[in-house]
Amino acid sequence: MKKVLKIIGIFLGIVLLLLALSPLFFESTMEKLVKKTIDNNLNADVAWGDFDLSLFRSFPDAALTIKDFSVVNRAPFAGDTLASGELLKLNMGITQLFKSGDDPIIVDALYFENAFVNIRVDSTGQTNYDIAIKSDAPLTDDSEANNGFIFDLKRYELKDARINYLDEKTKTFIRLTNVNHTGTGDFSLAQSELDTETTALVSLQIEDIEYLSANEVALDAVFQMDLENQKYTFLENEARINALPLTFNGFVQVNETNNEIDLTFKTPSSDFKNFLAVIPKTYVKELDGVTTTGNFTVDGMLKGVVDDTFIPKMDIKIASDNASFKYPDLPKAVQNISIDARLQNDTGLLKDTYLTIGGLSFRIDDELFTANGSIRNLTENALVNLALKGTLNLANIEKVLPVEMEQELSGIFKADVTTNFDMNSVENEQYQNIKSQGTASLTNFAYTDSGFKNPIKITNANLAFTPGNIQLKGLSATSGETDIQASGTIQNLIPFLMSKQDLKGRFNLRSNTFNLNDFMSAETTASEGATKASEATTTKETIKIPDFLDATLDFSATKLIYDNLTLDNAKGTLRIQEETATINNVTTSLFGGNIALSGNVSTKGTTPTFAMNLDLNKIDIAQSFGQLKMLEFFAPIARALEGDLNTNIKLNGNLNSNLTPVLTSLVGDAFAQIITAEVNPQQAPLLSKLGEKISFLNLDRLSLRDLSTALTFNNGKIQVKPFDFDIKGIKVTAAGSHGLDKTIDYDLTLDVPARxxxxxxxxxxxxxxxxxxxxxxxxxxxxxxxxFTSPQISxxxxxxxxxxxxxxxxxxxxxxxxxxxxxxxxxxxxxxxxxxxxxxxxxxxxxxxxxxxxxxxxxxxxxxxxxxxxxxxxxxxxx
Structure with a gap:
């Protein structure tokens, strides 16, 4: 017995040794065979990192493992990655390794891990996945093309894969992430069954509209495979969209010139909870404990061919009648829910797809909201006919659904509106073709957003819809200290809502107090210290001009507050477009005088910019130079003056985040005239030191009445052209420049009487x-x-x-x-x-x-x- 065991042990040892050493003999041959198969069959650049053959990992099969592989297109998609992945494994029987070089190797299983597939169809209809080398020569059993690999699969698997599909012609983008799929069957048989399990997150975007966003889908299905006719028929199956279950009957057949579809699908049950299951979990969370009444059904049909001209005919019905639902932890229920919607195509032509909403209604408390209408010609110039009527308390949204909203909403929205338009008119701004009628209102609305420092509260807003025009009858709103009363005309409310156009209109805006500081937003930025480990955060107050406005405002404000300034009786015209505010004919009172202003401010770029023409008339010198840093920079010595000033300033430059000027960026010129001024030399070290140096100068007798000069700004410097003034009968001529750093470089000429x-x-x-x-x-x-604070006098x-x-x-x-x-x-x-x-x-x-x-x-x-x-x-x- 011991002798038998010894012989068995020696035999097993030899077998294990052969299994361990065999890759040394076969690995190089297999890698050459893979490369030869690729070169003979694919018009693409294929590369990989490690290539490994093992007889242990998939015993009793051999496992060929390829790591870090990529398939890169050649022209006309040169440089595009068609596929890549971390791991590709091919399983085959060990006997396949001993075949002669003329016999194909049969692969039993495929395994992909962290693979990425990127499918593109360009605007001319060319596809990047059509990489098979085409040959006009007929294949024979002895043909060299048969050498290589044959895939008679029993199992295949994708783990954590990503698949992108972009059709540039139809502007359709499908993105599948977290794709996990397994298939078990026998592809060596003409007739067999394929058992599959699939889960993925699906996103769908057509043109600029995203219809699905990371929606969960799953399909557990058994297919009848007819590989000779490329026909796949649903047997046992259940699909899930989010948590909505669907079952399918019918088949899909792949033909040479088209694909043929004959499918029906429906919900296996009619519980209204199926409707909630359609809503992504991001918004409604789990459905456990939700009580529902009524029904919800989906019943659909797809039948026809798919090619460059046709799509399947379809009839998909969604229905619900007198349903309700209530979440266990929320105070209110949604009741009297009715849904009657139908998506149809009777011709197989894409343009003839249309949606009919026979009725959509629901009630929260005693507030009923209804909608109905249709959208025809969906894929070309969509024709929209809709009606909305009812009342909606926005605060109730969070009381009936466990939604995670970005900001809290409150207010009562009422509407009784009908509208009829085509999308070409919307996109081409042909507003006269938008036929809308009715009224809408919003009362006691509160909106909080990170873009605004304070909540925006709308006491009431009333709209009247007429064909080609929407009147803002009245708007009363507050934010912080700011109060607003507005009326006007909105040109494109529906295009603004439907196609992301800027909101266009002209408005009259009145305010008792308009505080620009109320519309600042806090931005936190991280700054790195001496080492990566030490980080500090700083908070900036920023003002951003809304990027969705294309409007003109004729405004008046009894008190306009900007930074630490208060402007009285401000009025003028403000044009907002592309994050740029242009002001014209603005007048106001400030520093005891009057101001006229025109110019623009833009927050479109990384650095805000401005350009202005500022006319100051009889303003108080001490107040203006004490509170406006820009004026103090113009003439720091003016803090020693008491009197009135006229000046006209033309400037452009950059702005800080709170829309105050960056002084070093200023470029422009100014003309200044001092009407009257008394001098206090003690307020200016320069004057005081000048008086000490030249004993006969009596600065108390300095006369600046009617003094005029011109200034030029550039690179943080102000160049002052020559000007004259008088000190007790001594004529003084001055010229020179000073800088933002308060440096001075001036030349004075004193015309001193010899006496x-x-x-x-x-x-x-x-x-x-x-x-x-x-x-x-x-x-x-x-x-x-x-x-100016430490002068040198020569x-x-x-x-x-x-x-x-x-x-x-x-x-x-x-x-x-x-x-x-x-x-x-x-x-x-x-x-x-x-x-x-x-x-x-x-x-x-x-x-x-x-x-x-x-x-x-x-x-x-x-x-x-x-x-x-x-x-x-x-x-x-x-x-």
Missing amino acids: YLGGDVAKLLAKLDPKDAETTTVAVPVGLNGT LNTEAAVKTLTQKLIEKQKQDLKDKGTDILRDIVGGGATPKDSSATGGTTTPKTTTQETTQVVKDILGGIFGGGKKKKDSINGSN
Whole structure:
């Protein structure tokens, strides 16, 4: 016995060793065979990662495993991925490995894991899955094309697959996700049964309308397969759409030129709970515990061929009569539910598909709502005929259905409206073809959305429908501090609701208080720190112009609040289009004066932008420059002024998230005129330091009445063109620039009467004609640099010396010529007699006189402007 067991053990060991080593002999051969089969049969680029052959994983079968595979199209879909996946496994009998190179290998099972299939049909009808190599030569049993693999499947499986189908011609997009499918049968037989189980999430979109969104579908079915005639007949089966059960009878047959369908389907029971099952679970959650009365049935038929011209004829009826439902944890029930809808096609032509709603009605409490109508010519220019009538309390939606709404709703909606239109007229904005009549109203409506800082509350809104026009009879609304009264005309309410057009119209809007801060929204953004592990969040207040409005508003507001400003009696015209607000003829009162404004603001891009023309008339300087950062930037020194100002400003630039200007982005120009102004030098360090430096300047006597200047803005700098003003009879000419960082670069020229320059100069002037002495002035250049809070003041005394010297010398020459006397002799010579001209035969030379005069002037001005410093004297001031 021990000897027998030993022999058996040795035999099993040899078998296991052969099983373990056999892939070393067959794997390379199999990979070459797979590649040869692909090259002979597919017009596509196929690639994979690992290729593995095992005799253990599917014992007693051999398992061929291909990982990370892809099938990429060639022209005309070059570069498109037709299919890919993490794993493809082919099972086959071990004996298949020992076949000769001329015999095909028979595959018994296929297994796909995390596969993706991407099917496309372009606008010309070409398909990306038509990749089989076509050959005109007839195939024979000995043909090379028969070499490779034959799929006589017994089982196949897809696990966690994704399938996309896009038909560009009909603009149809079907997306299947979480696809799990198994099939068990025998594809080697001409007649057999195939047992399948399928689950998936289905989404369906036709053009811009999404009809299904991740709806759960399942099908457990047994099919009779007639592989010779490609005919598949439903036997035992049950399908589920969400939780709605359906059963099918009939067959699908694949022909050479078309597909033939003959199917009927219906709900296996008539419980009204079947209706709730159609609604995605996202909205209605579980149906356990829901009590229902009445019935709900689906009964349908599809019969005909499917090809480039025809679809199956159809007749699908949905019906319910006097039904109700109530969720156990909700306070209210929906009662008196009646549904009579029918989808039909009697010709097999797609355009002849139509929907009839014989009646749809329901009641919540004592409020009845009904609808009926039809939609014909569904796939081309749809013809819509609908009627709505009844009352709906929006707050009851959450009291009858366990819906997870994005925001709470409340309010009473009433409607008695009929409408008749075609979709071409809707899309082409031919509003005269939209025939609507009736009334609709909304009262006590409250709406909360993240796009608005405060809830929007509509006390009442009344609409009157007439052909081609909808009148907003009245609207009363509030949000935060804001109150609104509005009326006007809506051009396209139905196109706005039906085809996502912008809401168009013209409205009159009145408000006692309109606070723009009420329409800010909070956005939270994450900012990374020095390391990825540290993150901080910041909150920004943003204002967004609605992207669905294409409207004109003629508005007036007793009080308009923007940021920290309050504008009185604001009125004008506002045009909103493509997230851009354009304002015209806007007038208001602010800072004790009047303002006229035109321009635009756009929030369409990542960075909001603006352009404006602002006319300020007789505004209070202290108030305006104290509260408007933009004006303070224009002229920081203005905080020391008290009086009135006129200015016209033309600017464009970027805006912050709360629609305040980004000062560094400003480009434009301005003209400013100070009407009257008193000066407080202590409010401006620059003025105070200037007064300390030049002792004879009495800034209390600064006169800015009727001062005018022009300014240019660019790259955070303001360039100021030359302007003049007066300080106690001293004319001052100023020009230069300053920046957002409060740096300054200005040049002043003080036209100083010579008599202000002290006693020594007065002695010089005493020899002049009194009239000349009174009018003689000195141009004193002053440089202003540094910042407004820490100014640097430089005096160019050398230029002043030259100016005064030249004037005195010119006067001296003139007097010598006219009178033969030297008016400076006594002062320059200190009373001494100059060298005897008779000894030399002449008088004092002009060169000597010039040098002496210049030296005297230098000494005088040096003492006045710098304590004896020569030429330039620069003093750094501090705050």
